[in-house]
Amino acid sequence: MDRKILLTEDEMPKRWYNIQADMPEPLDPMLHPETYKPTQLPPFLFSSELNRQEFSTDRWIDIPEEVLEIYRIWRPTPLYRATRLEAALKTPAKIYYKWEGVSPPGSHKPNTAIPQAYYNMKEGIERLTTETGAGQWGSSLAFATKLFDLECMIYMVRVSYEQKPYRKSLMHAWGAEVVPSPSNRTKTGQAFLEKDPDSPGSLGLAISEAVEDAAVNDNSHYTLGSVLNHVLLHQTITGLETKKQFEKIDAYPDAIYGCVGGGSNFSGAAFPFLGDKLKGDRKDLDVVSCEPAACPTLTKGLYEYDFGDVAGLAPIARMYTLGHDFIPPKIHAGGLRYHGDAPILSKLTHDGYMRAEAYHQTDVFDAVIRFAQTEGFILAPETAHAVKAVIDEALRCRETGEEKTLLFLNSGHGHFDLAAYDTYFEGKLVDYEYPTELVKRSLENLPKIK
Amino acid sequence: MDRKILLTEDEMPKRWYNIQADMPEPLDPMLHPETYKPTQLPPFLFSSELNRQEFSTDRWIDIPEEVLEIYRIWRPTPLYRATRLEAALKTPAKIYYKWEGVSPPGSHKPNTAIPQAYYNMKEGIERLTTETGAGQWGSSLAFATKLFDLECMIYMVRVSYEQKPYRKSLMHAWGAEVVPSPSNRTKTGQAFLEKDPDSPGSLGLAISEAVEDAAVNDNSHYTLGSVLNHVLLHQTITGLETKKQFEKIDAYPDAIYGCVGGGSNFSGAAFPFLGDKLKGDRKDLDVVSCEPAACPTLTKGLYEYDFGDVAGLAPIARMYTLGHDFIPPKIHAGGLRYHGDAPILSKLTHDGYMRAEAYHQTDVFDAVIRFAQTEGFILAPETAHAVKAVIDEALRCRETGEEKTLLFLNSGHGHFDLAAYDTYFEGKLVDYEYPTELVKRSLENLPKIK
Numbered sequence: 001m002d003r004k005i006l007l008t009e010d011e012m013p014k015r016w017y018n019i020q021a022d023m024p025e026p027l028d029p030m031l032h033p034e035t036y037k038p039t040q041l042p043p044f045l046f047s048s049e050l051n052r053q054e055f056s057t058d059r060w061i062d063i064p065e066e067v068l069e070i071y072r073i074w075r076p077t078p079l080y081r082a083t084r085l086e087a088a089l090k091t092p093a094k095i096y097y098k099w100e101g102v103s104p105p106g107s108h109k110p111n112t113a114i115p116q117a118y119y120n121m122k123e124g125i126e127r128l129t130t131e132t133g134a135g136q137w138g139s140s141l142a143f144a145t146k147l148f149d150l151e152c153m154i155y156m157v158r159v160s161y162e163q164k165p166y167r168k169s170l171m172h173a174w175g176a177e178v179v180p181s182p183s184n185r186t187k188t189g190q191a192f193l194e195k196d197p198d199s200p201g202s203l204g205l206a207i208s209e210a211v212e213d214a215a216v217n218d219n220s221h222y223t224l225g226s227v228l229n230h231v232l233l234h235q236t237i238t239g240l241e242t243k244k245q246f247e248k249i250d251a252y253p254d255a256i257y258g259c260v261g262g263g264s265n266f267s268g269a270a271f272p273f274l275g276d277k278l279k280g281d282r283k284d285l286d287v288v289s290c291e292p293a294a295c296p297t298l299t300k301g302l303y304e305y306d307f308g309d310v311a312g313l314a315p316i317a318r319m320y321t322l323g324h325d326f327i328p329p330k331i332h333a334g335g336l337r338y339h340g341d342a343p344i345l346s347k348l349t350h351d352g353y354m355r356a357e358a359y360h361q362t363d364v365f366d367a368v369i370r371f372a373q374t375e376g377f378i379l380a381p382e383t384a385h386a387v388k389a390v391i392d393e394a395l396r397c398r399e400t401g402e403e404k405t406l407l408f409l410n411s412g413h414g415h416f417d418l419a420a421y422d423t424y425f426e427g428k429l430v431d432y433e434y435p436t437e438l439v440k441r442s443l444e445n446l447p448k449i450k
Numbered sequence: 451m452d453r454k455i456l457l458t459e460d461e462m463p464k465r466w467y468n469i470q471a472d473m474p475e476p477l478d479p480m481l482h483p484e485t486y487k488p489t490q491l492p493p494f495l496f497s498s499e500l501n502r503q504e505f506s507t508d509r510w511i512d513i514p515e516e517v518l519e520i521y522r523i524w525r526p527t528p529l530y531r532a533t534r535l536e537a538a539l540k541t542p543a544k545i546y547y548k549w550e551g552v553s554p555p556g557s558h559k560p561n562t563a564i565p566q567a568y569y570n571m572k573e574g575i576e577r578l579t580t581e582t583g584a585g586q587w588g589s590s591l592a593f594a595t596k597l598f599d600l601e602c603m604i605y606m607v608r609v610s611y612e613q614k615p616y617r618k619s620l621m622h623a624w625g626a627e628v629v630p631s632p633s634n635r636t637k638t639g640q641a642f643l644e645k646d647p648d649s650p651g652s653l654g655l656a657i658s659e660a661v662e663d664a665a666v667n668d669n670s671h672y673t674l675g676s677v678l679n680h681v682l683l684h685q686t687i688t689g690l691e692t693k694k695q696f697e698k699i700d701a702y703p704d705a706i707y708g709c710v711g712g713g714s715n716f717s718g719a720a721f722p723f724l725g726d727k728l729k730g731d732r733k734d735l736d737v738v739s740c741e742p743a744a745c746p747t748l749t750k751g752l753y754e755y756d757f758g759d760v761a762g763l764a765p766i767a768r769m770y771t772l773g774h775d776f777i778p779p780k781i782h783a784g785g786l787r788y789h790g791d792a793p794i795l796s797k798l799t800h801d802g803y804m805r806a807e808a809y810h811q812t813d814v815f816d817a818v819i820r821f822a823q824t825e826g827f828i829l830a831p832e833t834a835h836a837v838k839a840v841i842d843e844a845l846r847c848r849e850t851g852e853e854k855t856l857l858f859l860n861s862g863h864g865h866f867d868l869a870a871y872d873t874y875f876e877g878k879l880v881d882y883e884y885p886t887e888l889v890k891r892s893l894e895n896l897p898k899i900k
Binding site (some may be wrong): 128372 | 453455459460522554556600615616798826828866871875
């Protein structure tokens with residue numbers, strides 16, 4: 001039996017799947033951050049086609065040929081059967097993973113960076129801005145803008161800029177400009193630097209700088225790497241491929257796992273399957289978001305309207321949130337340190353079609369080392385949360401004898417996260433307690449929608 | 451047209467190709483380092499099957515099923531058509547590359563690490579030792595030994611141990627023990643540390659420590675990641691796959707390029723094609739070794755008997771050499787800093803079936819940045835030498851209008867080499883002059899074979 005189920009470039013899906021077409025209830029409207037009236041994404045920040053996709057209820061949206069051409073650099077990606085992990089766990093479960101680490105930036109992020117750069121280019125935009133924390137999103141946007149010959153300006157949270165120099169180098173190699181945030185490039189940044197010249201920065205602050213930059217500069221737009229509906233839409237390329245790959249071996253998963261920060265990688269992998277469940281088929285399909293116990297948005301947050309950014313510039317949406325003031329503990333899975341979650345994923349979780357589990361950092365690293373020593377690949381600390389979940393279920397199957405088919409989205413490699421592995425092997429990895437009091441205070445500051 | 455030419459796991463070659471079967475003249479014998487009499491590899495250091503392969507003249511050698519099973523983790527690897535690079539160069543040439551960066555350690559090195567670990571395991575060896583410089587080979591052996599449940603002891607050149615901490619972390623993730631060399635674990639290391647406690651180490655010294663360790667410890671063998679005939683043999687999996695891939699599109703290369711340090715990656719890619727030339731077909735096939743101008747073994751060295759290691763413990767072989775005392779300048783392509791070259795590749799070069807070109811560091815980085823910004827992937831500084839050569843030829847074809855088919859082995863990614871990219875972008879990359887006087891002195895110390 002083959003370890004890898006492959007698709008040819010011809011077999012790559014030509015359309016993204018929009019789950020908004022199949023949701024039993026529509027999403028609550030996006031609201032203006034000041035008037036609290038229903039609104040679109042600000043047109044001076046976002047391309048009109050992305051704005052259209054954000055609110056579309058068409059089931060299928062065509063992928064432009066120019067985007068498909070770039071996807072073919074690394075897509076379709078392989079679906080792996082994790083035979084060596086199964087053997088080590090002595091489980092009757094069948095474990096599959098969709099491997100997104102083969103993209104040039106090393107994760108699923110370019111699946112949306114490419115179309116975002118493309119649509120902006122088509123509409124005459126010459127320059128894109130964004131923020132990045134650990135750098136997965138920033139490096140993917142740098143890659144995408146270079147291929148479409150756009151300028152790229154990245155505000156990187158200062159503490160990451162200093163601690164993760166090589167993700168910054170990656171952005172440079174693809175021609176992007178990267179500055180530590182807070183920077184003196186924006187009024188927001190200048191104000192923060194005046195108060196605290198040594199400010200380590202935060203994702204919320206970097207978002208505000210990138211938004212301000214796009215707002216005041218000509219021919220510039222802002223981009224976001226997760227949370228928004230159009231981002232989840234673009235990520236469905238992974239789930240659509242996986243579904244075709246399962247068809248080739250006449251199989252279908254019983255359970256799907258993925259790590260959740262903003263929610264885009266997991267939504268992309270799961271929605272094409274979850275669509276079947278929403279239509280009444282595959283009622284027993286278990287769809288499990290895997291989040292850090294230190295930032296447990298889905299398992300401990302509220303399902304309420306909240307701001308996505310600290311400055312309150314962006315539209316507000318109803319989602320699971322720990323409060324936009326909440327600054328999560330410094331776990332190594334930097335990509336999962338977000339106070340909210342994608343509105344679509346939040347609603348489907350709230351309405352009972354998906355569920356979530358939270359995991360502690362050392363358990364997650366135990367799992368990903370086990371993966372590295374059997375399957376071979378070194379994964380990102382974010383992805384490790386899904387590995388923990390799937391190993392737990394595989395071990396449960398060993399007890400019950402169930403021959404379940406388990407799938408997880410293997411969202412990226414950990415080549416730029418080896419300092420975290422070192423900390424694990426030195427026995428210095430910290431399991432942060434859930435910050436009950438901090439979240440309680442943060443949740444008091446949700447916007448007061450009547 | 452597809453960007454990638456893929457093979458199924460079923461189509462993966464089941465045998466390695468041994469070019470010794472087709473060489474017009476046999477290799478000069480390997481000699482004992484003291485008696486200068488013909489000898490084998492020391493049986494207390496090497497598995498008997500690897501020793502058999504070293505001297506075999508059988509054309510095909512079966513790949514064990516257990517090795518194929520592990521190869522399938524990442525093999526067959528894709529053959530890419532570099533359409534975006536071609537367009538940027540406005541060349542009529544067709545550029546193809548075989549992409550080995552998809553392996554878990556990120557290079558071609560596991561192609562031989564896996565069988566070396568396998569044969570030693572089969573013969574009851576429980577522990578393997580080796581040296582590593584930049585860490586590509588060390589991390590590949592760590593990966594291989596973990597999958598066959600062997601212990602692994604790696605002597606890492608101290609300066610690299612300190613400058614490249616994340617390659618060391620990678621070896622730890624796969625369960626290997628790594629010590630900086632010189633170490634106090636061996637008599638050789640102790641002697642060096644007594645003379646100079648701050649010694650930065652060298653590859654030759656690390657080899658001597660790894661050899662001594664294997665010699666004095668029970669159930670231990672030594673392994674080498676390049677140069678030897680059996681290493682080149684295992685690497686032919688890449689060239690054999692590439693040949694099948696070209697057959698699928700009814701094409702054949704006019705020229706093949708690869709970077710050369712010890713010579714194993716390029717030999718593996720080129721020999722299955724070069725075999726045709728040796729048999730009298732494809733007489734015009736151009737086979738080009740790409741080496742650094744700072745360590746120009748093939749273009750400026752002598753074709754003589756020399757030691758492979760500094761201490762003179764290993765058998766001596768006839769090869770192109772700059773002298774075993776020569777310590778090359780600290781170019782970023784650490785994997786190309788070797789004074790000698792594989793005996794088979796050396797003889798085929800000497801006898802006129804292959805040729806070599808040498809390149810300066812900044813030219814090589816110009817080329818690899820151009821590659822990153824068109825094809826997307828970030829490559830190792832070693833691999834960059836082949837990219838430089840292929841771009842030069844493609845630009846020449848633009849002048850002449852020739853629609854040549856060019857192939858290069860894309861031997862690995864540069865995710866652990868981004869400090870070198872930083873140096874390039876800071877304009878601080880140094881082009882070392884060829885150290886004429888140093889080499890002249892070094893060449894005076896070749897062993898005096900009558």
